Amino acid sequence: MRLNDNELKNRAAWEKANILLPRFNRQAMITETEKTPKWVHFGAGNIFRIFPAALQQDLLEQGLEKTGIIMVAGRDGEILEKVFKPCDNLTLAVILKADGTIQKRVIASIADSLWMGNEKDFDKLKNIFRSPSLQMASFTITEKAYNLFAGEAKVLTEADFAAGPAGKDRPSSYLAKITALLLERHNAGNLPLAMVSMDNCSHNGDKLFAAIELFAQNWVDRGFTGKAFLDYIRDQSKVSFPLTMIDKITPGPDKGVKELLEKEGFTDTEIYQKTTPTAPFVNAEEPQYLVIEDNFPAGRPPLEKTGVLFTERDTVDKVEKMKVSTCLNPLHTALAVFGCLLGYTRISDEMKNPDLVKLVEILGLKEGLPVVVDPGIIRPENFINEVINVRFPNPFMPDTPQRIATDTSQKIPIRYGETIKAYLADNNLNTAGLKIIPLVLAGWLRYLTGINDEGKPFTISPDPRLADLQAMLNGIKPGDKGPFGEKLKPVLSDKTIFAVNLYEAGLGEKVEEIFSELIAGTGAVANTIRKYTNS
Numbered sequence: 001m002r003l004n005d006n007e008l009k010n011r012a013a014w015e016k017a018n019i020l021l022p023r024f025n026r027q028a029m030i031t032e033t034e035k036t037p038k039w040v041h042f043g044a045g046n047i048f049r050i051f052p053a054a055l056q057q058d059l060l061e062q063g064l065e066k067t068g069i070i071m072v073a074g075r076d077g078e079i080l081e082k083v084f085k086p087c088d089n090l091t092l093a094v095i096l097k098a099d100g101t102i103q104k105r106v107i108a109s110i111a112d113s114l115w116m117g118n119e120k121d122f123d124k125l126k127n128i129f130r131s132p133s134l135q136m137a138s139f140t141i142t143e144k145a146y147n148l149f150a151g152e153a154k155v156l157t158e159a160d161f162a163a164g165p166a167g168k169d170r171p172s173s174y175l176a177k178i179t180a181l182l183l184e185r186h187n188a189g190n191l192p193l194a195m196v197s198m199d200n201c202s203h204n205g206d207k208l209f210a211a212i213e214l215f216a217q218n219w220v221d222r223g224f225t226g227k228a229f230l231d232y233i234r235d236q237s238k239v240s241f242p243l244t245m246i247d248k249i250t251p252g253p254d255k256g257v258k259e260l261l262e263k264e265g266f267t268d269t270e271i272y273q274k275t276t277p278t279a280p281f282v283n284a285e286e287p288q289y290l291v292i293e294d295n296f297p298a299g300r301p302p303l304e305k306t307g308v309l310f311t312e313r314d315t316v317d318k319v320e321k322m323k324v325s326t327c328l329n330p331l332h333t334a335l336a337v338f339g340c341l342l343g344y345t346r347i348s349d350e351m352k353n354p355d356l357v358k359l360v361e362i363l364g365l366k367e368g369l370p371v372v373v374d375p376g377i378i379r380p381e382n383f384i385n386e387v388i389n390v391r392f393p394n395p396f397m398p399d400t401p402q403r404i405a406t407d408t409s410q411k412i413p414i415r416y417g418e419t420i421k422a423y424l425a426d427n428n429l430n431t432a433g434l435k436i437i438p439l440v441l442a443g444w445l446r447y448l449t450g451i452n453d454e455g456k457p458f459t460i461s462p463d464p465r466l467a468d469l470q471a472m473l474n475g476i477k478p479g480d481k482g483p484f485g486e487k488l489k490p491v492l493s494d495k496t497i498f499a500v501n502l503y504e505a506g507l508g509e510k511v512e513e514i515f516s517e518l519i520a521g522t523g524a525v526a527n528t529i530r531k532y533t534n535s
Contacts, residue, residue: 003087003268003280008106017264019092022108024060033067033111036133039301040125042116042178043140044073044084047250049091049107050282051290052138052198055306057109064302068111070128074141074174075275077115082272083280084113092266092281094257096396102260103286116177129181130188135298137178138196139208140246143410144464145174145199146207148214150410151464160215164224171215175208179215182239183225186232192297193239198246198290202324202414203317205241205293209233242293243313245320247328249391250284252277254398285397287386289378291319309377318375325418326368327384331360332404333415334440335392337447339401340458341525347401351393355526358533360388363436370429371422405461408444409469409497416441417499424505431506438507439532441498442514445491446525451478453525465497478524482516 001013005026008014014021039056041048048071059065071089073079089110095103114121128134144150148157153173160176171177178195185191195212197204216230233239258269261281268280292303294310304310323329332347338359339350350356364384372380391397416437423429448469452458455478460466472491476484492502492511502508517528 001266001268003090003092003106003266005088005090008090008108013265014106017266018104019266020103020105022057022061022106024057024063024108026108029060029066029068029109030111033070036067037070037128037131038065038067038133038135040070040072040128040134040137041139042072042074042137043142044071044076044079044113044278045140045142045276046252046278046282046284047246047248048140048198049110050093050095050250050284051246051248051288052140053091053107053109054093054105055290055303055308056301057107058306059301059303060109062305064305068109071110071113072121072125073113073115074117074177077117078274079272079278080113080115083278084110087268087280089113090280092261092268094261094281094283095286096257096283096394096398097286098390098394098396100396102396104261116174122177125181126184129184129193130191132188132191134185134191134193135300136194136196136296137181138198140198141174142407143199143201143414144407146201146204146211147410147464148173148175148211153464161218161222164219164222166224175211176215179212179219182212182233183216183219183229186229190232190238192237194296194298194300195239195241196244196292197241198244200246200324200329202320202418203243204320205243209241236295237297240295240297242295243316243320244293245289245291245316245323247290247323248284248288249397249399250282251397251399251403253279253281254283256398257281257283283398285391285394287391289323291316291377311377315375315377318373319378321418322372322375322378322380322383324414325416326372327364327380328387329411330368330415330419330437330440331364331384331387331392333408333411334359334363334436334443336401336404337408337440337443338525338529340405340461341443341447341453343452343454343458345400345402347399347404348393348395348397350401351388355530355533357388359436359439359529360392362533363440364388367434367436368419371419371426402459402461405447407463408447408461409463409465412441412444412497413499420498420500420502420505420507424500434507435532435535438510439514439529441502441507442511442518443525445473445488445511445515446518448473449477449519453523455522476519478519479521480519482519483512484515484519485512488512488515
């Protein structure tokens, strides 16, 4: 079985392999999307293909929508030629349930795939953004996309400030291109649109707005466009930037799943990797959550019919903080850092280690929950118990600590800094009582040495600040006795890393002390974890 429109006509073969096929007229959907586009999505990643794209398929199959999604790749155009075009933009979604059962379904709601780096495709995008029918542009472009001045991004950002929306051919950086597309929509008559970030970061809609506003302000200041454009993107009745919370653990394509599909006769299983691993199939867990601030000036698909929770801004903020800052993401990062140090390659295997289970239980239930505000629509304690008892231990989920450890420097301020700030703001709480959060922060610094608990080198996951951080820690190696304050203080006092100065928060010296224990020699990481989770 090959994944393309022609092969799907042989329904018997797919049904024999227990693969669910789309139950709508795909060609009619593509035609209607070309005529009246409603939804553009930026980011060709795995979570989009198995979650939001699947939701739109649900609406198509229920007859509640007639159009699909136009997917846009931002950084890597080759991915379209290697993965999407040969498969007619179809995806095989593989849901790995905790009871061991597997659900396989062809997702066919992507009507077209474009690359922003291609002039013809970008011109097509301009036309789409000038279309009155367009209701929303959504984004899964990762946390680091919103940091316009980190590393190489700073050069691109400043070049796009200077060159303006036309630039040489077009803007070069991701969010400058998005801003240029919004300028097209402004020039077409101030047409309304919702800009919906689904990225896994705190106040994602605000971050998207801030980046776009910055480009717009610079272009206005330099005379590339009039102030009316700035007024347009600041007018929530015209352009909205809803907050969202998205949650579905979606690892890269797994070799075990690849082999399973091949045994069943599915042959489009080649895994392409230039940045993020991508294949014609996507594997993920079953639980999923999507909460969105209901602010869509041009209208929206009836996604509430698919389980999406639409609510007011304050509630989304509470849900997002619950998940990103306390109940899931901090636990994930803790397992990622210590999993790499202890030689694990599966999150589920880490959950067989009683010390690591205690670590995430204390981190979430004892140190996180006291600062969580119950959002009402999802109970925090129920959510975190599902994470610890069902989601992380799922033995059929091929999620790795190495994947989760990617870009940790961009995640630390949100996943731990926000909780520390909440402790400092509450007179009834005291950071002196925290033990696992400083353990994880010290563990991350220990991770940056690139030497595991057995004294062997390991590959550190990509991170935009890796070179800078390793330079600051240069010379520290396992077995050293310290003191390490002189080298650690510039890191631990850096608010861009931790969202607070850890010394001012009363945690700097504690992190120094724990780091000294973690770096003491072979086996020190496991021993230190055991000490702090059993004390």
